[in-house]
Amino acid sequence: MVLSRRTATYMLLVACLVLFLSPFGWLAVTALKAPAELRALPIHWWPHQPDLANFQDALTAFDYLGYARNSLTISVTYSVLVTFASAWAGFGFARLEAPGKRLIFGVLMSTMMLPAVITLIPTYLMFAKLHLLNTYMPWVLWGLCGAPYLIFLFRQFFVNMPKELEEAAIVDGCGTIRIFARIFLPQSWPVIATSLILSFAWTWGDYIAPALLLDDDHTTLAVKLATGYVNAHGEPLSNLVAAGAVMYVLPVLALFLIMQRGFVAGVATSGLK
Amino acid sequence: MSTDQLAGRPTRRPRPSSPAAGTRGRPAGGRLSLRQRRAGAFYLFAGPWLLGFLALTAYPLGYALWLSFTNSDGLSPHVSFVGLANYREVFTDPDTMASLGRTGLFTAITVPLSIIGGLLLAVLVNQPIRARGLFRTLLYLPAVVPPVGAALTFKLIFDRDSGAVNGFLDLLHINGVPWLVDPYARWVLVALTMWAVGNVMIISLAGLQDIPKELHEAARVDGASPWQSFTRITLPLLSPVIFFQVVTGIIGALQSFAPLLIAINPTPAGVTSVPESNYFYMIDVFAQYFANGRYGYASAMLWVLFLVIILITFLLFRLSRGAVFYSVEPESAQTKRRTIGGA
Numbered sequence: 001m002v003l004s005r006r007t008a009t010y011m012l013l014v015a016c017l018v019l020f021l022s023p024f025g026w027l028a029v030t031a032l033k034a035p036a037e038l039r040a041l042p043i044h045w046w047p048h049q050p051d052l053a054n055f056q057d058a059l060t061a062f063d064y065l066g067y068a069r070n071s072l073t074i075s076v077t078y079s080v081l082v083t084f085a086s087a088w089a090g091f092g093f094a095r096l097e098a099p100g101k102r103l104i105f106g107v108l109m110s111t112m113m114l115p116a117v118i119t120l121i122p123t124y125l126m127f128a129k130l131h132l133l134n135t136y137m138p139w140v141l142w143g144l145c146g147a148p149y150l151i152f153l154f155r156q157f158f159v160n161m162p163k164e165l166e167e168a169a170i171v172d173g174c175g176t177i178r179i180f181a182r183i184f185l186p187q188s189w190p191v192i193a194t195s196l197i198l199s200f201a202w203t204w205g206d207y208i209a210p211a212l213l214l215d216d217d218h219t220t221l222a223v224k225l226a227t228g229y230v231n232a233h234g235e236p237l238s239n240l241v242a243a244g245a246v247m248y249v250l251p252v253l254a255l256f257l258i259m260q261r262g263f264v265a266g267v268a269t270s271g272l273k
Numbered sequence: 274m275s276t277d278q279l280a281g282r283p284t285r286r287p288r289p290s291s292p293a294a295g296t297r298g299r300p301a302g303g304r305l306s307l308r309q310r311r312a313g314a315f316y317l318f319a320g321p322w323l324l325g326f327l328a329l330t331a332y333p334l335g336y337a338l339w340l341s342f343t344n345s346d347g348l349s350p351h352v353s354f355v356g357l358a359n360y361r362e363v364f365t366d367p368d369t370m371a372s373l374g375r376t377g378l379f380t381a382i383t384v385p386l387s388i389i390g391g392l393l394l395a396v397l398v399n400q401p402i403r404a405r406g407l408f409r410t411l412l413y414l415p416a417v418v419p420p421v422g423a424a425l426t427f428k429l430i431f432d433r434d435s436g437a438v439n440g441f442l443d444l445l446h447i448n449g450v451p452w453l454v455d456p457y458a459r460w461v462l463v464a465l466t467m468w469a470v471g472n473v474m475i476i477s478l479a480g481l482q483d484i485p486k487e488l489h490e491a492a493r494v495d496g497a498s499p500w501q502s503f504t505r506i507t508l509p510l511l512s513p514v515i516f517f518q519v520v521t522g523i524i525g526a527l528q529s530f531a532p533l534l535i536a537i538n539p540t541p542a543g544v545t546s547v548p549e550s551n552y553f554y555m556i557d558v559f560a561q562y563f564a565n566g567r568y569g570y571a572s573a574m575l576w577v578l579f580l581v582i583i584l585i586t587f588l589l590f591r592l593s594r595g596a597v598f599y600s601v602e603p604e605s606a607q608t609k610r611r612t613i614g615g616a
Contacts, residue, residue: 009400013408020415026437027426043440092318115528118575122336145325176314205419222421249422256417
């Protein structure tokens with residue numbers, strides 16, 4: 001009985017795994033197919049002559065690396081800034097007291113309910129007036145302010161840290177900023193890892209903001225990838241799309257796999273307590 | 274609690290040497306200046322976010338509200354106030370209402386599916402099995418794929434001629450269908466949404482791991498079946514987590530613009546290539562905004578969506594009373610105790 005239940009669990013898990021991972025497999029297979037093979041009937045489940053030329057072509061069909069650099073610039077800038085700024089604000093909400101704090105925290109929490117798209121049009125008009133279109137300044141500004149969800153994550157983590165830590169520091173004459181920088185920040189690496197992954201993935205994957213605020217030269221890979229691979233008739237070149245998508249998705253997956261221990265710890269320790 | 278206060282107060286009193294109190298000539302170590310300094314520290318830390326909220330969220334939100342009462346097209350300098358005309362149009366335009374209905378249907382399908390699916394997966398990977406860390410990681414993996422990458426992948430899988438789904442159906446001697454057009458396109462979108470169910474799984478898993486093992490052991494000793502143990506212990510204790518996911522899931526699904534990414538021709542006019550069954554509210558917003566340049570009307574549409582979300586959230590919180598079971602004391606008491614000074 002026990003054995004059969006365990007076997008059933010494994011079978012279910014493997015079935016789920018096949019279902020969830022097969023899209024990655026198909027993406028890889030398509031990326032290795034020659035154009036003629038794409039139209040083969042019945043379908044080739046494995047390319048008869050796997051060819052890496054698609055990757056070469058995907059890189060040169062447009063300035064792939066240039067757009068990747070744009071994406072990377074925005075994502076790294078934003079994720080580093082927003083992680084620090086969110087830790088900074090999260091510390092304030094977790095360990096400091098002031099009149100009005102409850103109200104401000106209420107506002108912070110309710111902004112998580114706010115549909116981001118509602119501010120879309122005015123944000124565009126505002127940045128146009130400030131002459132910040134086609135620059136990466138909007139991401140710097142967004143980063144410096146912190147993100148409510150990440151602030152909440154850091155707050156939850158900092159709230160649960162023992163009081164003795166800062167009491168000892170106060171006795172030693174540490175100021176609030178030093179307590180934050182020397183004691184709380186170094187302890188919060190699981191949340192820092194979570195925050196870096198999440199914010200990097202958001203910006204790397206974001207479609208709306210770059211499509212709206214950046215022109216074709218300054219835009220990100222996410223936007224360019226969606227339109228870049230078409231033939232003269234406007235039909236999509238599926239094998240190049242697949243090759244381009246593989247190279248676009250891999251960095252995020254790699255980042256996640258490298259940092260996932262910290263990520264899971266971050267969600268588990270601070271996500272919902 | 275009282276020891277905290279005893280330990281906290283005297284250590285901070287004899288600190289008149291601190292520069293803030295000393296240089297500004299306030300009564301050194303006096304209660305008022307200490308409190309002000311503490312408040313100052315809070316605003317130093319919360320300030321950047323607060324400023325950003327005012328400039329980058331509150332101001333655009335108010336701007337959107339103002340736009341929604343005008344006929345602005347973003348270009349013409351002559352903007353006139355049209356009162357509630359835009360709102361009247363949102364509620365009377367059959368196309369807009371149809372797009373809202375489709376979005377509602379998509380929400381009603383995907384939110385329960387992903388919550389139940391994610392919970393089942395979480396229970397599955399919480400079993401005492403080998404390599405469960407690996408299973409968790411791999412099942413979560415699709416959730417980190419960027420939306421555009423996921424959309425392109427699903428376009429390739431559901432392609433009529435070269436896609437894997439029709440190829441697989443062909444093996445079973447079933448004729449494939451053109452998945453990316455009406456009326457099938459809706460299901461591609463549902464599949465795409467479900468691919469990221471790992472998000473729900475990982476949050477449910479964190480919730481499951483918070484449930485004390487002793488409860489299940491006690492239930493087993495008392496002769497409860499696994500099913501009873503699940504429905505009487507796991508579900509009630511998980512209800513706040515499930516409730517949180519219902520709320521965020523609905524908010525997210527109502528704002529979904531995934532069809533735009535599947536259609537993937539997102540030039541200003543590209544929204545017209547979205548199949549009708551996937552022509553969601555947000556797609557309509559984009560069409561009004563990009564293709565028609567109707568900033569005023571699009572803003573009114575977004576404000577209506579915002580109000581719908583507020584209403585739904587409010588109703589959910591109302592309805593959840595009694596259904597959501599909070600086992601821990603309200604957090605604020607705990608928080609207060611642990612803040613610096615604990616004022």
